[in-house]
Amino acid sequence: MKNWNAQKTGLAERLADGGRYAAGKTVEVEKLRNFLEAVIRPGDRVCLEGDNQKQADVLADALANVDSAKVHELHMVQSGVVLPEHLDVFDKGIARKLDYSYSGPQAARIARMLFGGKIELGAVHTYLELFARYFIDLTPNVALIAAVSADKDGNLYTGPNTEDTPTVVEATSFKSGLVVAQVAEIVDQLPRVDIPGDQVHFVVEAKKPFFVEPLFTRDPAAITEGQILTAMLAIKGIYAPYGVKRLNHGIGFNTAAIELLLPTYGERLGLKGKVATRFALNPHPALIPAIESGWVEQIHSFGSEVGMEDYIRARPDIYFTGPDGSLRSNRAFCQVAGLYACDMFIGSTLQIDLQGNSSTVTTSRIAGFGGAPNMGSDARGRRHPSEPWLQAGKEADPDGPAPLRRGRKLVVQIGETFGDKNVPLFVEKLDALALAEKLNLELAPVMIYGDDVTHIVTEEGIANLLLCHDEDEREQAIRGVAGYTDVGRGRDAKMVQRLRERGVIRRPEDLKIDPLDADRSLLAARSIKDLVQWSGGLYAPPSKFRNW
Numbered sequence: 001m002k003n004w005n006a007q008k009t010g011l012a013e014r015l016a017d018g019g020r021y022a023a024g025k026t027v028e029v030e031k032l033r034n035f036l037e038a039v040i041r042p043g044d045r046v047c048l049e050g051d052n053q054k055q056a057d058v059l060a061d062a063l064a065n066v067d068s069a070k071v072h073e074l075h076m077v078q079s080g081v082v083l084p085e086h087l088d089v090f091d092k093g094i095a096r097k098l099d100y101s102y103s104g105p106q107a108a109r110i111a112r113m114l115f116g117g118k119i120e121l122g123a124v125h126t127y128l129e130l131f132a133r134y135f136i137d138l139t140p141n142v143a144l145i146a147a148v149s150a151d152k153d154g155n156l157y158t159g160p161n162t163e164d165t166p167t168v169v170e171a172t173s174f175k176s177g178l179v180v181a182q183v184a185e186i187v188d189q190l191p192r193v194d195i196p197g198d199q200v201h202f203v204v205e206a207k208k209p210f211f212v213e214p215l216f217t218r219d220p221a222a223i224t225e226g227q228i229l230t231a232m233l234a235i236k237g238i239y240a241p242y243g244v245k246r247l248n249h250g251i252g253f254n255t256a257a258i259e260l261l262l263p264t265y266g267e268r269l270g271l272k273g274k275v276a277t278r279f280a281l282n283p284h285p286a287l288i289p290a291i292e293s294g295w296v297e298q299i300h301s302f303g304s305e306v307g308m309e310d311y312i313r314a315r316p317d318i319y320f321t322g323p324d325g326s327l328r329s330n331r332a333f334c335q336v337a338g339l340y341a342c343d344m345f346i347g348s349t350l351q352i353d354l355q356g357n358s359s360t361v362t363t364s365r366i367a368g369f370g371g372a373p374n375m376g377s378d379a380r381g382r383r384h385p386s387e388p389w390l391q392a393g394k395e396a397d398p399d400g401p402a403p404l405r406r407g408r409k410l411v412v413q414i415g416e417t418f419g420d421k422n423v424p425l426f427v428e429k430l431d432a433l434a435l436a437e438k439l440n441l442e443l444a445p446v447m448i449y450g451d452d453v454t455h456i457v458t459e460e461g462i463a464n465l466l467l468c469h470d471e472d473e474r475e476q477a478i479r480g481v482a483g484y485t486d487v488g489r490g491r492d493a494k495m496v497q498r499l500r501e502r503g504v505i506r507r508p509e510d511l512k513i514d515p516l517d518a519d520r521s522l523l524a525a526r527s528i529k530d531l532v533q534w535s536g537g538l539y540a541p542p543s544k545f546r547n548w
Contacts, residue, residue: 007176014039014142014178018202025154025197026186027204032062035202036071039178040142043073046095047140047168050078050086052102052127052331052370053213053303054161056146058182058206060085063144068093075099077138079127079164079331079370081106082213090118099138101125102370104215111366114439124366124445126373128335131164134171143172143179146210149190150183154197157190160304160312160327161212165195167332173199184209191324214306214542216282218256221527226416229459229508229518231257234346234414235266237462237511238455239275242388242410248280248338248375250347254414256286258346263293263524280338280375283308283319283327285541289524289534291318301327302334302371311538331371338375343388344410345375349447350419351427354475354487356450356465358413361432369447376448378409392454395466408466411448414457417483425458426478426487450474456481459515460488461507468504480505 003009021027021035040046040063048063049056063071064085074095081087081103089095090113099122103110113119125133134140145168148159158165173179180202181195235258238244249255262276276290277297283305290296299318304327312318313325320328338345349358358376360367382389389407396408415425436444456463456478463477473495480496482488499505508515525531528545 011176011178015201018178022202024152025201025203027180027202029058029204029206032058032204033065036062037066039180040066040071040074042071043075044141045075045077045138047134047143047172048076048078048086049143049145049164049168050080050082051161051163051303052080053215054146054163055080055083055211055213056144056182057083057085057211058204058208059144059146059180063094064088064092066094072096075122077130077134077140079130080104081110081368083211087113096120097122099123099125099130099133100368101127101130102368104367107365107367111364114366121439121441123443124368126369127331127371128339128374131167131332134167139175139177140168140172141177143168143177144182145169145179146182147195148183148209149185149187150181150200150203151187151190151197154181154200154203155190155193156181156183156195156197156200157192158194160309160329162194162329163303163331166330169195169199178202180204182206182210191326192322212306214545216251216284216305217307217541217545218251218253218286219528219545220256220260220286220523220525220530223253223257223260223520223523225518225520226459227254227257228261228520228522229513229515230254230414230416230457231261232265232513232518233462233508233511234258234412234457235261235271236269236513237506238344238410238412238457240269240271242344242391244275244344244388244410245277246342246386247276247344247346248342249284250345250372252348252415254348255346256284257523259284259286259290260523260525262290262295264522266295267293280334280342283312285528285531285539286525288531288539291315292534293524300334300337301329302331303329306542307540310540311535314538335371335374338371339377339379340382342375342409343386344412346412346414347372347376348415349413350425351430352413352425352456352478353427353430353450354478355471356453356456356474356478357430357446358448358450358453359430359432359445360447361430361435361445363431363434366435366445369445372447376411377452378411380406382407382409392466395464408454410454411452412455412457413448413453417458417460417485417488424485424487426482426485428487458483461505461510464504464506467502473499473504477504
């Protein structure tokens with residue numbers, strides 16, 4: 001007879017084995033290695049948190065130091081491969097297979113290890129996609145998570161960086177998996193309960209905060225005049241004519257420039273209250289002047305940002321906060337908001353090909369793409385109308401019957417034709433394809449597919465791909481804003497001119513923008529210190545951003 005309780009029996013065994021190293025639910029750091037060797041089985045699927053920003057660093061270090069004779073062949077399923085320890089487990093033979101979304105600081109090392117056969121790659125996912133698979137075919141046997149504090153019953157307070165924790169715990173705990181939480185301290189009473197204790201099996205008091213990467217801080221002092229020009233083009237050529245109020249910004253300097261131009265250039269254009277009022281967005285420090293100037297009405301966040309805690313606490317009308325005043329972030333909910341409730345995504349990339357496919361993968365770096373494919377895709381399940389969505393849909397399908405015409409999300413890629421070290425943004429063939437060939441991948445890791453991209457913005461102008469009638473026009477529209485790259489020099493000048501006459505391509509002068517006006521004096525804040533002053537001293541930037 002089939003045993004319908006095998007998973008619950010397995011959990012009971014893990015609890016008993018782990019209990020030998022615990023006092024109630026509490027495991028001391030000194031016993032953590034032996035504890036993990038007791039509760040993790042060879043071949044387990046382990047979710048190590050590994051978020052976009054928040055890292056269960058104490059648990060990661062302990063896992064990387066278990067005996068590989070006892071714990072091996074692990075299948076790691078986690079959002080972010082960020083810490084060195086996340087890859088040490090593969091070097092040491094503790095883990096074998098990896099499914100993830102974002103690798104950021106470890107992008108070069110993960111590429112070397114994939115090419116060297118150290119890692120068996122499952123897939124590079126979008127965040128929502130990986131979260132979804134936690135509930136279908138990548139359900140963790142063990143989840144190693146991070147929180148700010150716990151009480152004696154194992155209730156957790158996650159603070160502003162809740163991020164992926166509720167999703168990971170839900171998938172693991174309700175499928176008889178084991179949940180282990182790293183916390184800075186165990187307290188008598190929590191500011192609020194973010195994860196109920198009956199979903200948490202063991203707690204490790206690390207006696208220090210978990211590591212958080214200040215991923216969304218951009219120093220205005222590093223913003224160039226070229227980035228200011230592309231920001232001006234985006235605001236006047238896309239935000240204004242579509243009336244985009246609900247949106248998501250990427251994390252590059254180009255979008256930081258947009259944020260800092262809203263109270264100046266945007267104000268001059270009379271756009272306050274008409275664009276950029278509601279965001280699915282981390283608490284970008286560069287958005288502080290727009291908030292203080294009354295542009296922004298509401299922000300829901302994937303995670304928090306280092307140093308923004310006091311500012312968020314003082315602006316509860318803008319951010320989602322708990323009764324304790326701290327931010328309540330949630331990556332899964334915010335990804336859904338960005339996918340279905342926002343009318344536009346605008347962000348940067350490393351490569352764009354002739355079809356408009358966009359990628360952050362190069363032959364030497366596999367950074368993953370996190371949530372960008374969710375933000376930067378047209379949600380075919382969307383049914384509620386809005387003016388920008390309907391207008392984009394009409395441009396894409398001008399002859400379709402209005403009641404049956406699908407709207408379109410605006411998906412904008414913004415950048416300069418030559419990036420860091422003079423590397424061209426535009427290429428004939430994405431490096432992602434070369435990577436797929438080298439690793440025998442069935443699917444190349446493309447960040448945003450070309451058929452989702454609606455606009456490309458460079459210092460050369462805006463290419464509105466919605467207005468292209470065929471693939472040839474689309475290619476020439478892309479070449480038309482590719483500047484003096486090889487792709488740009490290969491343009492058909494006559495066709496590009498015809499596209500410009502039709503408004504498919506719009507140069508700065510077509511929008512009455514003088515590139516000489518793209519000056520740093522337009523920025524509402526020109527340094528991190530300026531952002532602190534705009535916040536009334538509430539923003540406390542990390543020390544590496546302080547130069548005064």
